[in-house]
Amino acid sequence: MTIFSRRMMSQLTWVAGSYGAAQVLRLVTNVILARLLAPQLFGMMVIVNTLRTGIELLSDIGIGQNIVSNRQGDKPDFYNSAWTIQIIRGILLFGIALLLASPIAGFYESRELVEIIPVVAIVFLLTGFQSPSRYILQKRQEVKTLAYFDVFTGVVTAVVHIALALYSPTIWALVVGLVLSTAICSAASFFLIDYRTHRIAIHKEHVKAIISFGKWVFASSIVFFLAMNFDRLYFAKEIPFALLGIYGIARTFSDMIALLAQRVGNMMVFPKVAGFAKDRSELRPAISGLRKKALLAAALGLSLVVAISDVIIVLLYDDRYLAAAFFLPILMAGTWFSILSTIGESCMLGIGKSVHTAQANLAKLVWLVIAVPLALTYSGFVAALCVIAIADLFRYISLAISQWMEGLSFLRQDIVLLTLFLLLIAGWRLLLVQLGLVADFETWFGYYGNTSHV
Known part of the structure; x- marks a missing residue:
């Protein structure tokens, strides 16, 4: 008897199927946007998205991994403590992004980034308040529900970005599209589990467990970001x-x-x-x-x-x-x-x-x-x-x-x-x-x- 059962193969089908559907939506969106927008706009968004991801990962202590791996992860006391830490982190990242906007724009010699980065920084607030329900469902291996949510996210992202690009074929279609689609999906995440169980709370023993597990996740996330995005950051300058x-x-x-x-x-x-x-x-x-x-x-x-x-x-x-x-x-x-x-x-x-x-x-x-x-x-x-x-x-x-x-x-x-x-x-x-x-x-x-x- 292996740990890989017939049930797991069913789960794999849902994981791969939902991912395939989401990527088809992403591909269609990308192709349509490429017809509507100029290549240099995508180049600018490469910088914006890379920096956004970098700021997130440079403060990652593995909230999701903690919920999945800890035996108490799907209990309200634990995931509410994790959620509270996530909210604090989101607020801090928003402030850091505002401070970095001008230096980053100067480094890449792009005045547009001075205006774009503060708007994109709103995403940190939105994801900070996002429900930890995805990780709870992942721990419980309820992949079917997650699969539906991923497809929903793909549809929202596609519709919002294409509509904005048709209305205004500028960099702001991509920027506002990112913020608006994140807001919708963050709000929807509270309905994946009982939203009434969410509380701002700090339980010291759970915080200690999160930090203990997360120290290597934090180190790994820093290196992971640089390893995954060094090419983008370097090419953006060269x-x-x-x-x-x-x-x-x-x-x-x-x-x-x-x-x-x-x-x-x-x-x-x-x-x-x-x-x-x-x-x-x-x-x-x-x-x-x-x-x-x-x-x-x-x-x-x-x-x-x-x-x-x-x-x-x-x-x-x-x-x-x-x-x-x-x-x-x-x-x-x-x-x-x-x-x-x-x-x-x-x-x-x-x-x-x-x-x-x-x-x-x-x-x-x-x-x-x-x-x-x-x-x-x-x-x-x-x-x-x-x-x-x-x-x-x-x-x-x-x-x-x-x-x-x-x-x-x-x-x-x-x-x-x-x-x-x-x-x-x-x-x-x-x-x-x-x-x-x-x-x-x-x-x-x-x-x-x-x-x-x-």
């Missing part, structure tokens, strides 16, 4: 906003796969491993078989996506964004290591070893900080792109060592699956070229020449 916007389109697509893996890890693997009641020595055999099957399915699906990813850009976007058709296959191929790393991190969190997550993200960050500037300076943007694509390999290596130390190593399995993944990409691409469904190598590389006008 390349034109229009090229940054095109790169952001490609990153959006490649991140979809990585975020799906992260979602499955957080919703399925982490809670299951955390709740595993048997001896640790039985954990690896319990997850090995399904892990192999899941990664085999991922290799088959992702390899095909990599092989056709440039066609997606060509079909959906106009010529202003054509260079993303060159960027995307490179970035998409690198998500394989992101998938492996995410599963590893979920296992480490499940056994209470959050320090390994911080170490893994630090390994990735060190690689990016050293290699990206060198590649861009001496070999150009394509070399920097390849450096970014393989960055999660260093995160994976760190986690592989940690898993071996904890008796949860799957190195041999991963080597076999990586080889299969690469062979599948080559096989799919050769077949599709022969069928005339995708461009040959020369045409694909020529997409990069489309950046000459930005």
Whole structure:
């Protein structure tokens, strides 16, 4: 009997299905907005969203992870204490964002950011007051309810942003759309559980538990943010906003796969491993078989996506964004290591070893900080792109060592699956070229020449 039951497969279907629906909505929204708005506007929002995420993560003590992992997490005393800490944090982040608006605008030499950042800062207040109900449902593994809420969030975001872009095709459509959609979804979160149980409260023993667990989450979040966003922050200073916007389109697509893996890890693997009641020595055999099957399915699906990813850009976007058709296959191929790393991190969190997550993200960050500037300076943007694509390999290596130390190593399995993944990409691409469904190598590389006008 493994910890992965038929019920879990049903849950996986809901998780993947809702994520797929949300990403379709996100894709449709992105394509429509790309038709209505100029690439440089997306470039500016890359900076805004990256900084917003950074400010959030730089103060993260793992409120959600605490609720999921603590045995008292779904009790009102515990989650109300967590919610109160979250509210205080949101207010502090709002004030910090206001103070940083002018220095950030000066650093990126963009006067618009002086006005944009204070408005976006309202999001910190809204998410601060957001109900902890999502984490409670995650702990209880009520994924069906969460799936419906995620689709609702996607619909709200799509409708609000498109309506505002039609009304005013400026940067403010994206800025106000972010604030308004966050407000609606934050209000809706109180109806996922009984809203009457929410109280402003501080229970010292629960606060102590949250801080104790959260110290490594905090460290990991800082490194995670920098590792995930160093490329955006660095490119924002070194390349034109229009090229940054095109790169952001490609990153959006490649991140979809990585975020799906992260979602499955957080919703399925982490809670299951955390709740595993048997001896640790039985954990690896319990997850090995399904892990192999899941990664085999991922290799088959992702390899095909990599092989056709440039066609997606060509079909959906106009010529202003054509260079993303060159960027995307490179970035998409690198998500394989992101998938492996995410599963590893979920296992480490499940056994209470959050320090390994911080170490893994630090390994990735060190690689990016050293290699990206060198590649861009001496070999150009394509070399920097390849450096970014393989960055999660260093995160994976760190986690592989940690898993071996904890008796949860799957190195041999991963080597076999990586080889299969690469062979599948080559096989799919050769077949599709022969069928005339995708461009040959020369045409694909020529997409990069489309950046000459930005």
